[in-house]
């Protein structure tokens with residue numbers, strides 16, 4: 086899977102309230118509607134700035150806070166193709182895998198706002214086109230890769246009627 | 252080989268001999284969803300083409316986050332949950348019954364040694380009664396509803412050894428805030444926390460819930476304690492289920508161990524906008540407060556209500572300050588009424604609201620105005636958490652909140668504690 090886009094950079098500890106505020110998430114199950122409010126409290130212009138395929142890049146502990154699955158779903162529906170961070174909070178991490186949003190764990194210090202990136206998930210390489218640098222990506226454990234490749238946990242269950250990692 | 256509590260429970264529930272970092276599919280003892288997460292889970296359940304939950308007796312849904320409904324859109328989500336609950340004959344708690352994390356232990360659904368998931372991040376609360384319980388998202392909840400199973404990465408364990416006795420006016424809330432401030436918001440990410448030591452032994456089960464509740468605020472997957480006689484008495488008073496407590500082996504392997512002496516601890520406050528931005532109360536005394544909140548799954552239990560009422564009794568809160576009180580469950584509300592605590596709150600000038608999450612997550616029931624300062628017994632103070640990104644949220648113990656609303660500024664509760 087090859088991904089290409091430009092970078093929207095955020096700091097450490099971006100919590101799920103920042104990704105999608107509690108004041109919006111209860112209003113609707115329409116993720117396209119919720120997507121308009123993604124990252125709103127950190128950057129009110131965020132949704133309008135995203136070109137399909139762009140990346141959210143952050144420091145450590147991205148997605149900390151609540152278990153709301155609206156967070157990855159709203160990111161997906163804002164047409165962001167992947168989230169790249171030094172580390173992720175664990176519920177958010179699971180939710181991304183389960184909903185099919187690729188996560189990339191790597192050193193993000195050398196990536197800046199507006200940089201163009203190209204990512205080869207299969208080969209495990211992130212290429213920073215703006216800076217002409219390559220960054221190694223921590224590979225995903227097999228179980229998660231399997232769920233992601235099946236298209237998320239719903240598709241995995243539809244295919245096998247339950248968990249199947251054999 | 253010797254194991255931590257987390258390794259033992261996941262070994263038993265997966266039927267394999269597992270260690271930290273193994274990935275297992277394990278059997279769940281109980282599965283819970285609340286009104287912020289169940290809608291998406293029901294949708295995923297249907298998309299998975301499932302017809303029935305794995306075992307209705309081991310499933311609960313709770314309407315607590317936006318309860319009673321403030322908006323037509325929320326009412327639609329609630330209705331969807333009610334219809335699902337009726338069809339599936341699961342345990343169901345409607346508006347006014349309480350916060351999910353109070354209800355699951357109180358109604359006897361979870362007991363020591365259990366493996367539990369809840370589609371809410373503070374599901375780690377039941378670790379206080381020796382339950383491996385952890386928060387998941389809606390799709391994981393759906394998978395749990397369908398199969399009664401879930402995949403887990405067996406966590407490494409971070410052991411907190413807590414020695415000494417908490418001084419008067421200093422509570423389990425102050426202790427957990429202190430620990431989070433010390434190890435930071437991601438200090439235990441992907442790990443199980445185990446809390447041991449004489450400071451834990453001395454706490455009531457209610458106070459222990461506060462500590463396990465906030466394990467997630469240090470990134471932990473669960474916040475485990477061993478079951479002592481107090482736990483066993485508490486659980487048998489609330490549940491008819493049989494259970495086998497799980498102890499860590501003496502030579503279990505821990506990723507990290509930290510030891511603390513709690514005997515000199517001051518009341519602690521988390522400052523805006525992160526839970527790990529913690530300081531002793533002496534550093535924030537006098538900061539003006541426009542709203543106080545007593546309640547939530549962290550601190551809305553009898554002990555919390557009693558200590559707050561003892562400070563507020565016969566007094567009036569400051570004229571420029573509001574106070575919202577939300578007992579954590581209907582049962583606790585009734586008990587508080589019998590003990591005259593609700594009368595104390597109402598007379599002091601508080602608004603006592605529906606048992607449930609109250610204003611905690613910013614959906615209703617006390618959204619602060621622009622630039623206002625709130626002091627709350629909740630577990631999170633993120634920017635925008637209570638529905639207004641320009642407000643400032645401080646976190647403290649119920650005693651600290653009660654003392655602060657009396658003067659309309661952050662106040663050391665120890666002046667009220669004999």
Ligand code: SF4
Nearest residue numbers: 373547548608611612
């Ligand atoms: S009281 Fe607050 S933290 Fe607890 S479950 Fe409700 S919204 Fe979440």
